Amino acid sequence: MKTDIILAGVGGQGILSIAAALGSAALTNNLYMKQAETHGMSQRGGDVQSYMRISDQPIYSDLIAKGTADIILSVEPMEALRYLPYLREGGYVVTNATPFINIPNYPDVDQLMNTLKALPHQVIIDADSIAKEAAGNVRASNFVMLGAASPFIEIPFEYLEEGIRAIFSRKGEEIVEMNLKALRAGREFAQNY
Amino acid sequence: MQKQLLLGVEAIAQGAIDSGISGVYAYPGTPSTEITEYIQNSKEAIARNVHRAWAANEKTAMESALGMSYAGKRALVCMKHVGMNVAADCFMNAAITGANGGMVVTAADDPSMHSSQNEQDSRVYGKFALVPTLEPSNQQEAYEMTRYGFALSETVGSPVLMRITTRLAHSRSGVETHDGLAENHLHLPEDKRQFVLLPAIARKRYKLLLDKQADFIKASEQSPFNQYIDGSDKSLGIIACGITYNYLLENFDGGCIYPVVKVSQYPLPRKMIKRLLRECKQILVLEEGYPVVEEMLKGYPGKENIMGRLDGTLPRDGELNPDLVGKALCFQTREGAPVPEIVMPRPPALCTGCSHRDVYKALNEVIATYGEGRVFSDIGCYTLGALPPFQAINSCVDMGASITMAKGACDAGLFPTVAVIGDSTFTHSGMTGLLDAVNEKTPITVIISDNESISMTGGQESSALGKIESICQGIGVEPEHIRVLMPVPKNHDELCRIIREELEYKGVSVIIPRRVCIQKAARDAKKSKK
Numbered sequence: 001m002k003t004d005i006i007l008a009g010v011g012g013q014g015i016l017s018i019a020a021a022l023g024s025a026a027l028t029n030n031l032y033m034k035q036a037e038t039h040g041m042s043q044r045g046g047d048v049q050s051y052m053r054i055s056d057q058p059i060y061s062d063l064i065a066k067g068t069a070d071i072i073l074s075v076e077p078m079e080a081l082r083y084l085p086y087l088r089e090g091g092y093v094v095t096n097a098t099p100f101i102n103i104p105n106y107p108d109v110d111q112l113m114n115t116l117k118a119l120p121h122q123v124i125i126d127a128d129s130i131a132k133e134a135a136g137n138v139r140a141s142n143f144v145m146l147g148a149a150s151p152f153i154e155i156p157f158e159y160l161e162e163g164i165r166a167i168f169s170r171k172g173e174e175i176v177e178m179n180l181k182a183l184r185a186g187r188e189f190a191q192n193y
Numbered sequence: 194m195q196k197q198l199l200l201g202v203e204a205i206a207q208g209a210i211d212s213g214i215s216g217v218y219a220y221p222g223t224p225s226t227e228i229t230e231y232i233q234n235s236k237e238a239i240a241r242n243v244h245r246a247w248a249a250n251e252k253t254a255m256e257s258a259l260g261m262s263y264a265g266k267r268a269l270v271c272m273k274h275v276g277m278n279v280a281a282d283c284f285m286n287a288a289i290t291g292a293n294g295g296m297v298v299t300a301a302d303d304p305s306m307h308s309s310q311n312e313q314d315s316r317v318y319g320k321f322a323l324v325p326t327l328e329p330s331n332q333q334e335a336y337e338m339t340r341y342g343f344a345l346s347e348t349v350g351s352p353v354l355m356r357i358t359t360r361l362a363h364s365r366s367g368v369e370t371h372d373g374l375a376e377n378h379l380h381l382p383e384d385k386r387q388f389v390l391l392p393a394i395a396r397k398r399y400k401l402l403l404d405k406q407a408d409f410i411k412a413s414e415q416s417p418f419n420q421y422i423d424g425s426d427k428s429l430g431i432i433a434c435g436i437t438y439n440y441l442l443e444n445f446d447g448g449c450i451y452p453v454v455k456v457s458q459y460p461l462p463r464k465m466i467k468r469l470l471r472e473c474k475q476i477l478v479l480e481e482g483y484p485v486v487e488e489m490l491k492g493y494p495g496k497e498n499i500m501g502r503l504d505g506t507l508p509r510d511g512e513l514n515p516d517l518v519g520k521a522l523c524f525q526t527r528e529g530a531p532v533p534e535i536v537m538p539r540p541p542a543l544c545t546g547c548s549h550r551d552v553y554k555a556l557n558e559v560i561a562t563y564g565e566g567r568v569f570s571d572i573g574c575y576t577l578g579a580l581p582p583f584q585a586i587n588s589c590v591d592m593g594a595s596i597t598m599a600k601g602a603c604d605a606g607l608f609p610t611v612a613v614i615g616d617s618t619f620t621h622s623g624m625t626g627l628l629d630a631v632n633e634k635t636p637i638t639v640i641i642s643d644n645e646s647i648s649m650t651g652g653q654e655s656s657a658l659g660k661i662e663s664i665c666q667g668i669g670v671e672p673e674h675i676r677v678l679m680p681v682p683k684n685h686d687e688l689c690r691i692i693r694e695e696l697e698y699k700g701v702s703v704i705i706p707r708r709v710c711i712q713k714a715a716r717d718a719k720k721s722k723k
Binding site: 010011019023024026027032033034035036037038039044045046047051059060061062063064065066067068069078079081082084085086087088089091102103105106107108111112115 | 196198223224226227307308360361363364365366367436438439440442443514515516519526527528529530531532533535536537538539540541542543544574577649651
């Protein structure tokens with residue numbers, strides 16, 4: 001098995017917490033994994049991306065080649081579209097529906113949604129509302145996103161749950177449960193999409 | 194043996210801890226910062242009391258590390274590529290003094306300039322100084338080669354340069370670590386004049402360094418990190434340096450069909466390269482950064498069977514990736530759907546509520562009455578003042594250049610001129626320039642936009658903290674022309690008034706708008722809540 005994921009968002013949105021949970025899930029289950037991320041200047045409210053690769057075979061490149069990513073997992077709708085050249089035929093775009101508007105020329109939101117809906121394989125999810133509803137905290141929305149992408153990630157769902165447990169265990173059972181609820185709610189949404 | 198999820202830079206840090214270092218010396222700079230931060234947070238490094246405080250700049254870092262090496266202990270120095278320019282004086286001469294305790298210098302290059310003002314290749318510094326240079330291809334090698342680098346440094350008695358690039362620095366993977374070594378005991382060099390580079394001694398030491406070159410090549414040939422991997426199709430031979438080896442293998446299922454020399458240690462492994470040149474018709478050189486190896490092999494007459502960045506097989510600039518390497522191999526590469534036109538660029542910007550915003554708003558308002566083109570700036574978050582909406586600055590060149598460029602432009606007759614520099618950049622390399630201006634009474638206005646942290650790299654402690662006024666006074670700026678205030682919207686008019694007054698003053702003025710970085714304030718609040 002092999003899954004190549006482009007994680008996308010805006011600096012400060014915390015896409016790296018998603019990467020951390022996936023990384024931990026991969027490592028504890030003896031899978032190979034590489035995850036390249038953006039630091040430094042571009043983090044200041046600019047677009048950020050992370051390349052996440054998980055496989056049961058050794059992985060060479062830290063970067064994903066164009067036209068080969070299995071999933072674009074974006075916590076911001078316009079950012080989901082920025083990486084389309086990387087998506088393989090049949091690959092999925094899983095994106096949060098809530099725009100993050102910090103530029104004056106942000107596109108018309110209806111037009112943006114129509115462009116996203118026109119993609120052949122997509123899941124558009126209002127992760128913030130679902131996080132609030134299912135987990136009681138909008139801050140868990142990144143794990144709603146991971147849950148929504150989970151049907152397309154070729155690693156067992158339990159591994160992802162373990163990953164969340166591992167990265168939040170130091171913060172207490174309450175935080176772990178909150179994020180697990182978010183993860184499950186996201187998965188359920190995608191399965192019924 | 195233990196497997197941990199580590200960034201390339203963290204693998205280097207863990208490798209250094211396990212090599213028994215007694216100190217890390219560094220100034221923050223993307224993509225090198227997390228090496229030092231990892232050591233600062235390491236329980237083991239704290240328990241051993243490994244030196245791990247930030248240095249004022251890369252030169253002081255390199256010199257302190259050399260001092261530790263002189264005293265027989267192991268030291269790691271880290272910086273981003275342009276930091277090597279700052280530290281170059283010490284680095285070049287450290288090659289001649291040699292090392293006593295192991296000394297590894299890590300330079301993190303940034304091809305494609307993700308967070309830098311150039312994409313210089315630190316391997317050139319390795320060659321320039323004539324020291325062994327390492328270039329790991331993955332996170333596991335980054336760990337192993339750091340350990341190997343310290344051992345090599347002590348065996349050959351020379352500092353060792355380790356060059357990495359952004360993608361390895363900031364990519365995470367599982368890394369197996371193993372038992373660490375004890376630190377060295379204090380032991381001075383046998384020859385007490387080894388580090389005295391008087392001409393008579395330096396000439397001897399330089400000859401010794403030249404004599405060692407053959408040993409360095411031999412070490413490269415025997416290095417477990419350099420490999421000749423034979424292939425069935427000899428129409429092409431490939432030299433893959435550092436992480437380009439991964440991009441090469443990514444393009445093949447089940448191994449490369451062409452012979453490959455994987456290069457992770459320089460000087461080049463001569464025998465392997467010669468064999469490749471002998472056995473293969475055409476040679477493709479894959480390297481991040483400058484065409485260092487390619488130029489060497491091509492030579493001045495320009496051997497035509499050497500392909501790479503110089504003949505257009507690969508782009509001359511920017512980082513490589515699996516697609517570019519695939520194209521160089523004449524493979525059909527894939528392409529997904531194009532980016533829809535509605536997608537707009539989202540450039541980085543100063544944070545909402547950032548103090549630099551208040552400074553630029555006031556400065557723009559005042560400077561409008563004098564005409565544009567007179568604001569010299571520097572390296573830091575405030576460089577983002579070049580972008581809309583402020584478009585407030587006219588230069589960003591190197592650490593500290595704002596003050597001295599403002600001075601030079603003023604010497605040329607441009608008046609008034611303004612320098613905008615951050616607190617940490619000021620103590621890094623701005624102070625000496627300010628001294629020049631004071632000594633000549635050059636009428637420049639220096640704005641030290643003080644947010645009490647090194648913010649762009651993640652809020653490290655600034656060497657300038659609590660010292661700026663006394664430094665300026667000590668250098669000789671008149672106390673009545675050192676103006677401090679808090680840049681917040683309600684002080685806007687006052688800030689404008691101060692800038693206007695000091696621009697008119699025919700001597701050196703320093704304005705210090707001081708308000709803590711809002712990111713740092715948020716982090717500190719979170720910490721104190723815990």
